[in-house]
Amino acid sequence: MKMLNLKPLFVASAVLLASGFALQAQAEDESQLIKRGEYLSRLGDCMACHSLPGKPDFAGGLAIESNLGTIYATNITPDKTHGIGNYSEQQFSDAVRKGILPDGSRLYPAMPYPAYAKISDEDLHALYVYFMKGVQPSAEQVPETKLSFPFSQRWGMRFWNWAFTAEKPFQPIGGASAEVNRGAYIVESLGHCGSCHTPRGFAMNEEALDSSNAAFLAGGSLNNWEVPSLRGLPRWSEQEIVDYLQTGRNDKAATGGEMKAVVEHSSSHMTDADLKAIAAYLKFLGGNPPLQAYDMQAAQVTEAKLTAAKNLTEGERLYLDNCGACHFVSGKGAPGIFPELDQATIVNAKDPAGLIHTILQGAQQPSTAKAPSTLAMPGFGQRLNDEEVAQLATFVRQGWSNNAPAVTPAQVAEVRKSLKHGE
Numbered sequence: 001m002k003m004l005n006l007k008p009l010f011v012a013s014a015v016l017l018a019s020g021f022a023l024q025a026q027a028e029d030e031s032q033l034i035k036r037g038e039y040l041s042r043l044g045d046c047m048a049c050h051s052l053p054g055k056p057d058f059a060g061g062l063a064i065e066s067n068l069g070t071i072y073a074t075n076i077t078p079d080k081t082h083g084i085g086n087y088s089e090q091q092f093s094d095a096v097r098k099g100i101l102p103d104g105s106r107l108y109p110a111m112p113y114p115a116y117a118k119i120s121d122e123d124l125h126a127l128y129v130y131f132m133k134g135v136q137p138s139a140e141q142v143p144e145t146k147l148s149f150p151f152s153q154r155w156g157m158r159f160w161n162w163a164f165t166a167e168k169p170f171q172p173i174g175g176a177s178a179e180v181n182r183g184a185y186i187v188e189s190l191g192h193c194g195s196c197h198t199p200r201g202f203a204m205n206e207e208a209l210d211s212s213n214a215a216f217l218a219g220g221s222l223n224n225w226e227v228p229s230l231r232g233l234p235r236w237s238e239q240e241i242v243d244y245l246q247t248g249r250n251d252k253a254a255t256g257g258e259m260k261a262v263v264e265h266s267s268s269h270m271t272d273a274d275l276k277a278i279a280a281y282l283k284f285l286g287g288n289p290p291l292q293a294y295d296m297q298a299a300q301v302t303e304a305k306l307t308a309a310k311n312l313t314e315g316e317r318l319y320l321d322n323c324g325a326c327h328f329v330s331g332k333g334a335p336g337i338f339p340e341l342d343q344a345t346i347v348n349a350k351d352p353a354g355l356i357h358t359i360l361q362g363a364q365q366p367s368t369a370k371a372p373s374t375l376a377m378p379g380f381g382q383r384l385n386d387e388e389v390a391q392l393a394t395f396v397r398q399g400w401s402n403n404a405p406a407v408t409p410a411q412v413a414e415v416r417k418s419l420k421h422g423e
């Protein structure tokens with residue numbers, strides 16, 4: 001039998017023991033980082049584009065229609081063949097913050113890297129650790145993006161980048177509170193709120209990427225649905241902004257269009273402190289006056305006419321028959337349940353497409369942790385023809401305090417055509 005020299009074994013086990021502690025400490029650090037990275041992925045709403053319902057998280061596949069063709073969001077799980085498992089942290093950083101792929105080619109700005117350029121190094125590191133170690137690898141394969149020429153040439157995007165993206169790190173606002181600056185950081189970087197709420201220029205570039213420019217968050221348009229300005233939100237208190245982002249509803253309004261998904265996948269997962277910071281920042285921006293100021297006299301005239309129900313116009317009659325039960329003759333609805341139509345942003349929008357869309361298809365509140373119930377408004381597309389919807393929408397846009405231009409049957413027909421089932 002061979003003699004055992006136990007001394008090295010003791011030394012080895014002592015080393016193992018020590019490194020075991022170190023490993024454990026490291027693992028704890030790492031699990032904290034992974035948690036933080038997961039939260040940051042919620043702030044960035046990576047899931048909205050990189051996950052499909054019924055498929056593994058982040059396995060890609062969402063088809064983003066652009067006027068250049070269809071762009072597919074890729075698999076960003078740590079799978080080494082189909083995902084980003086071979087990315088170094090530098091390559092991940094270049095893709096997320098600059099839109100540059102490891103082979104030097106450029107991503108299309110359907111991936112919001114112009115905003116993500118402002119993600120801090122510390123947050124980027126946590127995101128990287130999360131995507132490498134906290135996400136399940138998936139071998140899901142995504143269709144290849146093929147745009148029409150010349151946009152099929154990814155190198156062309158380099159010129160787009162030079163021309164438009166600032167690739168500037170986040171600049172804190174001098175003199176503003178820490179809370180406002182936290183809100184600015186979330187909104188301008190991970191939150192990429194500007195990708196929908198900032199007007200787009202001639203090459204689909206966002207006209208501004210931070211609060212130094214008055215065009216930032218001044219309102220945009222998406223799939224013909226007007227995206228409202230977020231500058232100051234003069235009709236809402238900070239708490240109402242927090243409620244809207246946390247639950248998809250507040251005492252005055254409810255989410256619709258693409259904003260519903262933003263609340264579902266991103267803002268409803270944010271901490272109270274981060275939501276308050278966003279609200280403080282949007283208030284800080286100030287700027288736009290309300291679309292429609294409250295006009296008590298006009299509001300009372302409409303309410304009295306609907307209550308008396310005599311000599312009604314066609315629009316008023318259609319409102320009483322189809323809408324009044326929930327939104328009431330006052331147009332005020334019920335706080336947190338039925339949104340206000342008097343003074344509502346969606347009702348007074350220059351482009352009535354969002355309002356028409358809601359009347360035709362109805363709407364449903366998102367289900368969130370703080371407000372799981374989902375009240376729905378039925379669609380009226382089957383029941384009302386284009387002429388009737390136009391009369392009704394015109395009444396809603398001009399009743400109570402509202403004073404927006406009339407809606408034509410042609411505008412209704414156009415929205416109806418864009419809906420999948422024409423309902």
Ligand code: HEC
Binds near residue numbers: 047048064072073127
């Ligand atoms: C609004 C949609 C959208 C959001 C939100 C989004 N992405 Fe993307 N992302 C895309 C699209 C589209 C592509 C592919 C673009 C292309 O093919 O040029 C992409 C590509 C990528 C790539 C390159 C992957 C590859 O194929 O090598 C990475 C990495 C990435 N995204 C990470 C993220 C992370 C991390 C987040 C969240 C912080 C995020 N994305 C949020 C749309 C999005």
Ligand code: HEC
Binds near residue numbers: 241257
């Ligand atoms: C994918 C596009 C998209 C993104 C990203 C987005 N929004 Fe929106 N947002 C919309 C649309 C569309 C509406 C209009 C909803 C409606 O008409 O009911 C809206 C409405 C809102 C409103 C209600 C304003 C009003 O006057 O009614 C607030 C507040 C808001 N968004 C905040 C944010 C914040 C904060 C972010 C970033 C964290 C953000 N949004 C990101 C599309 C988007």
Ligand code: HEC
Binds near residue numbers: 325359366377
């Ligand atoms: C059964 C009750 C009910 C009826 C009837 C109803 N609604 Fe609604 N409406 C709702 C609810 C609930 C919401 C909020 C849905 C959501 O979260 O998107 C809503 C949302 C809206 C919105 C969007 C408000 C916002 O803040 O974004 C508009 C505009 C609207 N309704 C107009 C109408 C009109 C016009 C009619 C008549 C054709 C009508 N509604 C009939 C319950 C109703």
